[in-house]
Amino acid sequence: MGVFTGKTLMITGGTGSFGNAVLNRFLQTDIGEIRIFSRDEKKQDDMRHEYQAKMPEVAEKIQFYIGDVRDLQSCKTVMHGVDYIFHAAALKQVPSCEFFPMEAVKTNIIGTDNVLTAAIEEGVEAVICLSTDKAAYPINSMGKSKSLEESVAIAKSRYSGKTKICCTRYGNVMCSRGSVIPLWIDQIKAGNSITVTEPSMTRFIMSLEEAIDLVLFAFEYGNNGDLLIMKAPACTIQTQAEAVCELFGGKKEDIKVIGIRHGEKMYETLLTNEECAKAVDMGNFYRVPADNRGLNYDKYFKEGDEERNTLTEFNSNNTKRLNLEETKAKIASLSYIQEELEKMNSK
Template structure:
């Protein structure tokens, strides 16, 4: 699918972008364009990939339509990863979040249609399901814009991939917990009842690529993910990284933060199907016949809601996940 193709990755210097780039290079694409705002991150990534001639680094912002339109010229596939993601920052600066996560997504859609991109893959989040914070709301808007965009073009298809927390990505909790434990400090936790979905970065990218290959356009693919209580995750880290008992400080839930995350809401489950052992697929409420005919043989999901506190790992499985992600070395 990607051999000898031109691929654009927005927000490509982040954790997801670098792992995605590493995987896409194995397909021998013609060119991978890394589109982001930070020149220092681009220089660092260029060096990390040994100045690979397949990579083209483009300074730009998804808020800037002219920059996005130029970056999508002659592109076959777009992976849209660029977003403001930190919940407290998005709560404090909603106007900036709106510009990047909603207007930026609109710019990607418009530019991709103009330049006849084959497929646009939007990477979304569990916070887009039943959103209570501004970040989740903007990502929910982004999903709806992407799905609706399929009615705007006969040449470009748009799909969404929805997942939970990926271990070790920029700003994620596990590296912070690990650092606090290794320094002998109290581990800060917003609530001992909190649960979250987790996946390793390599698993996430594999699922992202698979879904991007099989999708027609109009689907939201949901990654099946394990979940755990955050306090259990901290306990496992402490048992493996420290000879002393780990002290946990409950600092209270931050503005816009949920106790439990949702990957499929009760409003989406009636039109959600079990695609495979790794995915669910949410179909739009007004899909095309082409879309429905492809999935008519699949079973409906058995749950009313897919929520993180319903699928909890024990500490043994948490330890296995952390080892796989490289956090217990």
């Protein structure tokens, strides 16, 4: 992996879907050590046994640390000797955060501040913070807390010394823990109708592999304080539900509409109009540099500011819209889906 050769990578919230995907991508490379930092000892124990069974020759590269990003000392304890951090620890379920917003504040905002404070003090080379499209024009507690996470990261980058801090922002990661496709598969297997909140909603869709690609792009090409965004396609919730029905033998005519949940948007935004003023189009990605003007605003009234560029808001309504066959193909390419289809066909 070149730059990762012999290095120590730490993943906060490492027992989640993203952490597992990183392990599957990195473990059999020449990386030195991967630290899994999280607060759930049961998930850590399950992960330990899983990788000892399926990758015994490299499983010793994984080191597990019980701790909580909400606790600064906990972060400092695990940080010694770490070269790079992928900060994935988060509360990300929209309804849960809506009912318990202070819990989202503690993990997503204070937790990020703790991780970055410890990383800067320890001289970690780079920290990539994972954010979400819900942080752009946020209307729910999860999105608001992730928006402030981004603000914390950008503010910290202004005095982070040798530590590079970048954020990545991406849309719905298909088949990640707590996402809707596994729920629909379970509903179909149980012989029930699958439930959708609002059929005409649009959502960006991407795979866990693409989420890792975005983080690695930020790691390689991002400058300190940057926000990196991948140009993901989107589809309607109805199209996504129909695609899952076709793959798993569900009845499209029985799709049940249950109404919008707490804090849900009709469409999501990855790049706001305001961010477009400074954004750089990098082909498959956008890079939004940090605004590093000082607090002395008086001089900007005297000197003015440079002309904004011509990019416009990038959202799930104006990105490439996948049709049913394209959506089905994208979903079918996921290893999780292939494993579930194999289980179903073997019965």
